Amino acid sequence: MSGNEQSVKVNVHLEAPVHKREHSGIPHPPLEDHQPNRFKPVPDTGWKGTLPSQQGGDEEPDFLSKPPYTWKSEDDKFVPKYTAQCWCGNVSFQFHGDPVDAKHCHCHQCQALHGAPFQWAVIFPKTSVRLIKNENDSLHFFSTEKKRGVHYVPCKVSCDQCRSPLFDEGRNTVLAYPGSFKFKDHKVPQDFQPTAHIFYSQRLMDVSDGIPKWSGHKGQSELLQEMTPEEGTMPKV
Secondary structure, three states: OOOOOOOEEEEEEEOOEEEEOOOOEEOOOHHOOOOOOOEEEEOOOOOOOOOOOOEEEEEEEEHOOOOOOOOHHHHOOEEEEEEOOOOOOEEEEEOOOOOOOOEEEOHHHHHHOOOOEEEEEEEEHHHHHHEEEEEEOOOOEOOOOOOEEEOEEEEEEEOOOOOOEEEEEEOOOEEOHHHHHHHHHHOHHHHOOOOOOEOOOOOOOOOOOOOOOOOOOOOOOOOOOOOOOOOOOOOOO
């Protein structure tokens, strides 16, 4: 590993126990078909210094001038590949390179905060994200730990005007929501396709898509079996 690269560890546990449900007829495909590399290099995007808010909390000074907000890339090494924005257009971010992983999260917190049966998120290194527009000071933070609208990492980032969720800021990474990305021809790239469902034990609905379904965190919990398409079909009235 060179001095200009870090590594993002993607949890992989290929020998996790599979929970068998008698009604299920669909075994999971081999996990290696869905897993990204165990270690993906973090690209050198021109940020020099320590990773902002890596210790979490609200102690990072001048955090808005550091990744993943408004910051300058040394030698212009940050090369935008994707752009995401809120629904009203007041807040916009750029992303360098491709996500290191993607997942669907079925936890109760995601269900409540997104008003949806599950959350779809892609993971980027924090230094691969940059704020390019914050019209009318619309950038909004919410801490699930403090239950208040403050920048306390980890925290959720959205637009204060249209309330569109944009991403979760973590200590090392950003979990961005593909629904806010502006893809060419509206086609979602392969790197944005989920490699797993997590916290599937808390699901509101069954999803028959052949993607590994973990009861909790990916690679750290039990694998659950999914329904067959026939079992997931609503009966005719």
